[in-house]
Amino acid sequence: MIDGLNPALILIGGSLLALLAPQGRARNLFMLALPVLGALQLWGLPYGEYARIELFDLTLTTLRLDGLSFAFALVFHIAALLAIIYAWRLDDPVQQVAGLLYPGAAVGAVLAGDLVTLFICWELAAVSSVFLIWARRTQRAYHAGMRYLLAQIGSGVLLLAGVIVHLRATGSITFEHLGLDSPGGWLIFIAFGIKAAFPLLHNWLQDAYPEATVTGTVLLSAFTTKMAIYALARGFAGTESLITIGTLMAMFPIFYAVIENDLRRVLAYSMNNQLGFMVVGVGIGTPLGLDGAVAHAFADILFKALLFMSMGAVLLRAGTVNGSELGGLYKSMPLTAGLCMVGAASISAFPLFSAFVTKSLILEAAAREGHWVSFLFLLFASAGVFHHAGIKIPFFAFFAHDSGIRCEEAPRNMLVAMGLAAALCVGIGVFPEALYAILPYPIAFDPYTTTHVVTQLQLLAWSALAFSVLVRTGIYPPELRSVNLDFDWGYRKLMPVVATGVWGAVSRGWEAFNTAVEHLVKRLIAGLARHHGQYGVLATTWPTGSMVLWAVVLLGACLIFYYL
Amino acid sequence: MDQFFYGLVGICIVLLLGDLLYHKHATFSFESWFGFFAWYGFICCVALVLLAKQMRKVVKRDEDYYGD
Amino acid sequence: MTEHLPVLQVVVPLIAAPLCALLRPGRAVWLLAMVTCALCLLIAALLLDRVLAQGVISYAMGGWPAPWGIEYRVDAANAYMLLIVAAIGAVVMAFARTVVEQRIRLPASKQPWFYATYLLCLTGLLGMIVTGDAFNVFVFLEISSLSSYVLISIGRDRRALTAAYQYLIMGTIGATFILIGIGFLYVMTGTLNMADLAARLPAVADTRTVRAAFAFLTIGISLKLALFPLHLWLPNAYAYAPSAVTAFLAATATKVAIYVLLRFFFTIFGAQFSFGTMRLDAILLPLALAGIFSASVVAIFQTNVKRMLAYSSVAQIGYMILGISLVSVTGLTAAISHLFNHALMKGTLFMALGCVSFRIGAVSLDRMAGVGRIMPWTMGAFVIGGLSLIGVPMTAGFVSKWYLILGALERGWWPVALLVLFTSLLAVVYIWRVVETAYFQPAPEGRATTGEAPLALLVPTWTLALANLYFGLDTSLNAGVARRAAEALLGVGP
Structure with a gap:
């Protein structure tokens, strides 16, 4: 047990080091050791707050251990361990790295003592987990992953907005009970709600999880939504x-x-x-x-x-x-x-x-x-x-x-x-x-x-x-x-259909507008390229004389300006 | 399969009758009705399947409906 | 010993330079230069430590007290600058050995001269920072400029010669303007000591001579720091110089010029006179904005990556000038912090490019296709430097962008804040072009499949790359000290 070391860092740091280990048994054993070490570290730490970081005027408490965070962090380590054993024969560095980074981010999120650290882990979990879907390497999985990522990032953006509102109103970023009445409470609530798959906000889950790889789905099922349950339990x-x-x-x-x-x-x-x-x-x-x-x-x-x-x-x-x-x-x-x-x-x-x-x-x-x-x-x-x-x-x-x-x-x-x-x-x-x-x-x-x-x-x-x-x-x-149609029908079918309808109705006007804009943009880019492009006046090598001329012109301008 | 089914029916009846043999601790009054959990479970499941079947008429689409 | 630190900062490299030239060519020369640079870094660190603990250090040259003798005066601002320059000087020197041995147009027998010139350049830069005497600034400026012309001209590309020549002309004009400005001030006040000048100037401030001096200094310094549109010498000079020289100059030379600008306009003339009476910000702000925008767009169209980064430097200088022209503690903090952060990111990027050119002999986009797969470590460092340049959170670049936007918002200048964000997107575009080429395009026909750069190049490159990440998290130096320096310059701090 290292005093004050965040167990999440063991997984996150290890995810990159894992690539250095040779493919095969050595890497597998190394990966297996990480959640074990993380769990031991977690077990050894007394409850309390550690690892405060000053970021600008904010004090981040990157590690807070209490009863609530302990239970979640512990089971996350167990889940990561199970997934690593389950994926023992997998020969895919993308999934291996994501399979450590993502649990690491989730552990970091439940151990975060402040909203900024929570946000960072929240986004890291979103970005690292999508690779478990994309790793299926099919067109269908790619699209599902994209929709998944949009929902996850959307949740992150709402969370950030909520945190900013909260910070401005209260001056505090401590992650404790918030409630809907606190400033920014609703934004944060919806951000959590997306990840917890509240009704109407749930479709990313059924959409994406079945499209992930064999091991990817196992990992996905463990972390994102439980992280949200933890956040709700803490804040609401x-x-x-x-x-x-x-x-x-x-x-x-x-x-x-x-x-x-x-x-x-x-x-x-x-x-x-x-x-x-x-x-x-x-x-x-x-x-x-x-x-x-x-x-x-x-x-x-x-x-x-x-x-x-x-x-x-x-x-x-x-x-x-x-x-x-x-x-x-x-x-x-x-x-x-x-x-x-x-x-x-x-x-x-x-x-x-x-x-x-x-x-x-x-x-x-x-x-x-x-x-x-x-x-x-x-x-x-x-x-x-x-x-x-x-x-x-x-x-x-x-x-x-x-x-x-x-x-x-x-x-x-x-x-x-x-x-x-x-x-x-x-x-x-x-x-x-x-x-x-x-x-x-x-x-x-x-x-x-x-x-x-x-x-x-x-x-x-x-x-x-x-x-x-x-x-x-x-x-x-x-x-x-x-x-079977679910609410995702709204954005996967209705929106495209409506969009197509609207598109058709105004297509002529749009096209005219479009051509005009395109023309404008083309002219703008051509103009930019003419001046800024490789052989544009602003990018070519100038004769020394012209450079000097500029210096003199500016000096003159300055003198006039200062004398006035 | 038949043996399984009749075995299950037997178990169900035994469990239902089990209600007579002990004092139920109930928070809500309906919990203490005779065999409440048994028939509630049965009705729920039948309702679930029937409703879901109706729902299929509305929400079922071809497998490549979304075209990806 | 420790009370002599300010002068040792200059004397150590000054004495080591001729020693280098006298030594027999070989490893020993580099070792001497390396040790010198390391000593400079140590001295700078000690100075910063002392200044932060004890306040301003004043050192009288040869025991002659100011204003008769030359005074070396170290406060938070220049102690911080000394650390930047000395640190970059040391890291790039570690990088330089391999480059000098194999990649520049110098026969082995002449290589000691490279180190001698490099140390002279370092002497000049450190001297400009440490001195408290206006004329002394000019002297050290000439030392650093002359040696940098030489350093640029030994690039492998023949165009290095023209580039050095143009830089020489423009640099000399700049230096001359500065000298004229200092001369006018001397005529009016009879002193060259900065503190003394600051005390005597208000009495004569409302004269044409002082105003002319102000104009000459504005343009002279702007030439040296490559303010748009006086930046025209910079792209070629950076593009064709040897990679180690580019890394060193890009990370230090223009920064020191900006420091000189701060010193003259905040310490000597005083913020009230420079920005209140003379409205210097009315000149700097539009030029800074034009420079940020124009140079960023030009960078997007460049195919030579080194030249692209040179244009990006012009844009980054624009950010610093923008911070200065906000004339607030936050704005100045942004500018001073960016001096440090930009040194880190550009140092990383140019050294990474140095690694690429070391292996594949070119840094044009088409030749760099697929290089990410054969040189993962090099391009990894490039990506980190690029992220920092864009200003992604958790990198050093974010810190200065953050303060810059804060400063603009404090003044209520929404459009400026938006422009900063928008031009960050332009940086995304030009950095992404390189990343896309290096990672997602197949290697061009006929390029030898060489491996990763040698460790001697990778270690210094990664040192700076990791520093980008470290100082993105621990902002006590690049934001904390920068704020103290800003407060000292504006005269509002303790």
Whole structure:
């Protein structure tokens, strides 16, 4: 443990050094060591504020460790570690560097004690993560990455604007509770909201995550959105509107998840839904609610990573993750199937699995505060999660009708990574006290009461029954190759169509205007080039005499000016 | 598959009847209704699927709808 | 010993220069020059440290007290300048050995003369800064100018000779104007000591002679610092000089001229007279803006990257003059801070180009295609220098741009602030052209696939490149000391 060293710097610095290590085992081992060292550093640091930097008149607190930031930073290190093991055989320096830089930026963001450092990490995370999408190296991924980057940078710009407003009004950049009423509060709230994928601001997530590389999606699923949950918990805990937003967030994606065919996109929708639970927890704002949000974020990173890893393995081996083309894979990939089902059980909150002990904190907090509408909707959403993530994912990928695909089991490194994640999921479910101990607020909560276990099993079993009945009666909608319109339709279709319409309507006038402008610009550039271009008067070598003439002219002008 | 289904039905019924055997700790009154979580889960899932099916009529488009 | 630091600053390189010329050609010459430069840097650092701790240091030459003898006077402003010049002098000297041995038109037997001339140039530059005597400024100006003409003329390109000749003519005119100005002042006041001049000038300020002196000094100094449109000697001189010389001169010579401008117009004439009565800002501001814009656009069209950077230097000088013509603590801080930051970024860029030309023998855009793949470290340093030049946050260049925009906004000059931002975009364009060529274009036919530049070149280049990043984060020197210097010049500080 080095006193005051920011663990984020270990990952960020290491990401560049990693390229110096020879490709192969040496680099892999080096990369593996980084999150381990970072976690040890994190573990060794006592709570407090470190590494203050003076930047102009501002004092940046680049490292603040307390209960809230510790839990997030710790799970980020675990996620980075899992991703590195999962990507052991990957031979792509772009993804390797991005795979360290991006977690590093996320760790830096949750450890940032001030808004400026937060902003810098926020943008670094945005820029480094897009390479995980582009690394797929397809046209489709390029466009999706571009849209993703726009959303992320847009969030960063809003954050910066909010920070500036806040700084001017309060003179402080400390990142503490802000609330909507604080100056710039709304701007910062929306900036966080974009990254947390609030309803209507969510499309970048479902759009981009499924287009990333096999390992890229695993990484993406862990950091950006959880970073936003952390920021909301820090800045907007107890903001009433978050309960409504979170409830909506938990509800609407489950409908899309039922009819979506790309199983990684199903997971992206289900991620949106899980984030909804956390947002509700933050919105309730009681110690129990916040603890629930943090604990659920912790658990979610692990089981979502596990699910994305299993779907990544399917994509790698079978070449597709479309539900309509898969089925019967349990024969070829029995271990992956088993691990995927551990993830499915975890996200569905089966007793003895992780979400059971974390999601219940949020539901309990909602119940104690008397939010019965939200409570009912969250229960609905819980049944929905089980339905699409718990049953649909494993069912269509590994069981259902036999698609005839025969492939190899996932590579060993992937199985190791999934195994570790699965072990953590079960570990949290069986020993919840270990997780509860690192939460920001001390709680006395026992998830394993008879009532809780039985009611949860009832909910899950009857949901499964509903699924079976619907499938047997043929009512269940078949998996179809399709695109389902979401709000991104607005900017991906409506805006272009409207733009084209408007374009057509005014095209003649526009063209005339256009030609005129073009003509002007051409003349401007030609003029600039004439004077400034390589052989332009301002750029050529002048005769010495002319230079002297200039000096004399100016001297004369000066003399006249001064004498006047 | 049939065995699975009937096994599941059996489990469901056992769990439902389990409600009779212990005292439920409920925050809201509706929680203590008999088998609330069971039938709520069932109805929700059926509603979810039926609604999603209707939604498909509105939102489903061809796979290369966005043309990329 | 330490009380003699101000004079040692000049005497050490002055004595080392002829020693270099006398030594037998070989490594020893370079080593002597290198040690001298390192000593100068050490002395400058000690001086800055003492000035910051104790305030102004006054040193009487030969024990003759001012105003009869020559006074060396070191305050925050010139201690800071000494550090810049000495630091660049040392880093470039480390870079120069390989260049001198292999890349300039000098037979091995003549190479000691290069080091001698280099040290003389350094002597002149340091002397101009450290002295508190107006005539002494002229003497050191001539020493540095004459030696820099020689340094430029030994470039491999034949055009170096014409460039040096033009620089000689223009430089001499500038120096002459300065001398005329100083002469007029002497006639009116009977003194050459700066502090003394400042005390006596107000009594005679309203005379034609003093005004003429002011005009001659304005133009003379503007010629030396290459203010638009008196910059015409600069692009060729920088483009055709050996890369080590370009790096050294670009990072120091014009900066020292700007320092002289500050000294004359703020210390001797006083800000009230220069800007209140004479409205110097009315001349400097439009020329600065025109220079920033025009030179940036010209840079975009250049195909010789070295010449492109030379034009960019003209634009950057415009930024400094712009900061000065704001006549506020923030504006001056921006200008003084940019002296430092620009020395770092241009030093990096020209040295990186020196590495490129060392390996592929040319620095034109078409020959540099694909060079980023064969010389990753060199181009890495270039990119860092370029980012700093653009003024990206977390680089040194950002610091001065930040203060410049702040200063403009303080005065309520929105359009000026916008122009600064807009011209930063022009810098993005010309830097991007190089980056795009170096990284994304295939190597031209027939270029030998040589490797990365030798370490002897890379280490100094990267030293400056990393300094760009370091001083982008730790702004205590390039903003903190700059502010103190600005306050001292405006007479508002402690």
